[in-house]
Amino acid sequence: MADPASYRPKTGEIPTMPGVYRFIDTHGRVVYVGKAKNLRSRLNSYFASVHQLHPKTYAMVHAAASVEWTVVGSELEAIQLEYTWIKQHTPRFNIMYRDDKSYPYLAVTMNEKVPRVQVMRGDKKPGVKYFGPFYPAKAIRDTVDTMLRVFPVRSCSAGVYRRAEAAGRPCLLGYIDKCSAPCVGSISVEDHRKLAQEFVDVMAGRPGPHIRRIETQMKQAVAELRYEDAARHRDELQAIQRVFERNAVVLADETDADIFAFAQDELEASAQVFHVRQGRIRGQRGWISEKVEEIDDAGMVEQLVLQIYGDMADSERMPREVLVPAVPENRVELTQWLSARRGAAVDLRVPQRGDKAALLETVRENAEQALSLHKARRSSDITTRSAALRELQEQLGLAEPLLRIECFDISHTGGTNVVASMVVLEDGLPKKKDYRRFSIRGEASRDDTSAMYDVLTRRFRKYLQESADLDVDDPGKFAYPPSLVVVDGGQPQVSAARRALDDLGLTDMPVVGLAKRLEEVWVAEDTFPLVLPRTSEALYMLQRIRDEAHRFAIAYHRSTRSKKMTASALDDVPGLGPKRRAAVVAHFGSVANLTKATPEEIAEVPGLGLETAQKILQHLRGDEPAQ
Structure with a gap:
């Protein structure tokens, strides 16, 4: 961990103008983005009394190795630049109110x-x-x-x-x-x-006209003694009523608002939002995030609004009102930014009385309950995860904490269709956006050790290239080195991985393997394996990442095998060229799906006729051609 004093800028070098700053680690990753009305005052607060900082802020300044800033002309420009950098770099120490899905x-x-x-x-x-x-x-x-x-x-x-x-x-x-x-x-x-x-x-x-129509039809059916039809119309009316019960009217029909509230403690913050459209609660959503520094509701409103509506590409989805528990200092600039994104006026305010204020209180209660539930569920998980990482570090005798672990696995069918996977754990949790898949060809596919050597060579050669040509604004997909490399296999696979890293000059990067038979941990250059207790949390973590790598590799292998097998099964169909063969593969995906199809369904593929479709089925089913 870096000493903040080693990269602290001189006070006179920092401007007193508004701007946006970035803390950057030794690998060129942006770990935190912030903005300030006065850059000098804000940045000096990080270095003046380091030991009195908030725990997450303390960790952030020690994880960083440098700090950079950009001066802007106004707070509105600072908002826009801060949002752009957070979206671009996804800094690990920023409060991130996001998940991997857009609204349904x-x-x-x-x-x-x-x-x-x-x-x-x-x-x-x-x-x-x-x-x-x-x-x-x-x-x-x-x-x-x-x-x-x-x-x-x-x-x-x-x-x-x-x-x-x-x-x-x-x-x-x-x-x-x-x-x-x-x-x-x-x-x-x-x-x-x-x-x-x-x-x-x-x-x-x-629903009024349709309800009245169904009621008329029901009464007419009763009058004509068509009781079954009347019962069906009754059920239709009840179904419409159930839909409107789920979307109960809580505000005036013209209300179009998102209502936010928060609950927080020293380390974490809970945010909740109710989406009200046409006076009805259409949806609810919540986030739990770790706090980097002391921040009040007004500051949280600013960060949440920037991230949620900054990612919303469709302006029609943005509401006319954003109701919050506290108004940030830069309300005017934030409202301008929201209005510009929506293309129409947006009212950012705190409701003072009435139904909207009451609904805000309901949202706040939801946030408090979500935070309490999260803390109850996560307390044991965080403790267990930290203990597992610490135990694994001690068992392997490593000096650096295991912040990032990468695991590699090879998958094939009798030496054919060889593929590999790379999965990542950061702070003991999967980081799926960093997962990678590799296709292995040529001499490298002759056995598992050759394939492992090829995969690690490709992955870490890319790391060295991106590190040598490091662009802080675009660090690249492979720019971050792991604290530990794990391979699925025993001593042969570990030796191949160690040789690949040594050939690239990465002699200090630790490598271990987890053998499936006895769940032994093989360390490079050790004659005997390390046997961890069956109840060890460290062993459990290694098993989880190994199994995840295996699952990811198998999924990729099946997809490639299916396409190749489908294509090869069609090689000898008379009159079926490469382009039309590829179109059939893309349409059906597998031999099983193609065999189940009718000639008419196959003929739907662009460029195919019914005669060719019949030839395909005759070829796959082994039928004799019609005389």
Whole structure:
């Protein structure tokens, strides 16, 4: 760990203007991004009394090796630059209120000839009607399941629709009356579009005309003694009522707001948001993040707003109001930034009284409960994870903490289709965005040790190249070295990995292997393995990362094998060239799927006719050609 005094800039060198600063570690990674009205005052606070800093801030300044800053002309520019750098570098010490998924929406594709109801994430598409956001996604599926009983709009994929259309038989949803089956002509395209429009009207909060229509139909059925039809209409009314019970009106119909609240202690912060659209709570979401320094609700509002709405590419999803428990100092600049992203005015404020203030209090209670639950669940996990890392470091006799562990595994079928995987643990937790897959060819694929040597050579040669040509703004995918390299296997695989690292000059990088047979830990250049107790948390952590690497490698191997086997199975089909063969592989994915298909389904592949499709099936099934 670096001594902050070794890279502390001289006070006179730091400007007193507003700006944005970055703390950077020895490998060129940006570990923290911040902004300040007065850069000199803010940066000096990190170095003046290091031992009195917040625990996370203390860890951050010791993890860094340098600090850089950029002067800007205004606080609005500082907001924009800070957001850009946080999004670009994802610094590990910044409070990050993000996960790996965008908000789920219920979508009706009115831009298609035959509209479809589905769950969508990501950016909005023109002509598609969206309702939400909903969270969790199960809330949408429950709503769709209920609404399809009343308005049986198509919800199948394009491929399923085409196959049903070609076969002349609807899918299961058509048989159980959850789809009106336009694919087989049970309803005309025009009538199906009207049905989809009714679905949209009800979801948009205009159920009145449809409820009155269903009530009239129910009364008419009773008068005509058609009691089964009357019961069906009654069930339809109850289904619509259940949908609106899930989306209860809590505010005025025109209310379009996101309501945020927080709960925090010295080390962690909990954030919750309720999404209110057309006066209804459409969804709820929460985050738990570690704090780097002491920060009040106003500061947390600023960071949360920047990250949540900065990632929102579709301006239509941004609300007219953002209701928060405290207004940040730079409210004017933050409101300007939000309004610019939305393309219309955004009101950032604290509700003082009435229903909105009451709902804010409800959101705050949710945040407090989430933080309490998180601390109860995580206390044992954090202790166990830290103990495992510390035990593994001690057992291997390593001087540096195991901040990053990389594990490599080889997968193949009898020496063919050889692939490899690399999985990563940081602070004992998987870091999936750093996972990598390798395809191995030529001499390197002759056995496991050759493949292991090839993979590690490629991975760490890339690391050396990116380290030599280090660009702080773009450190590259392989720029960060691990504290420990783990390979799946025994002494031969460990020796191959050690040889690869030594040949690259990385002699100080530790390597171990975990053999499956007896779960022995092999250390490079040691004659005998290290046997950890079966109850050891360190052994359990090694097993988890080894199994994760194996799973990741197997998944990649199956996908490549499936495509290659499908392609090779089609090699001898008369009249089927490389381009059309590739199109068949892309369409069906495997020999099993292709064999189950009908000639008509195969003929749907672009460029194929029915005659060629029949030849493909005859070739795969071993049938004699028709005379």
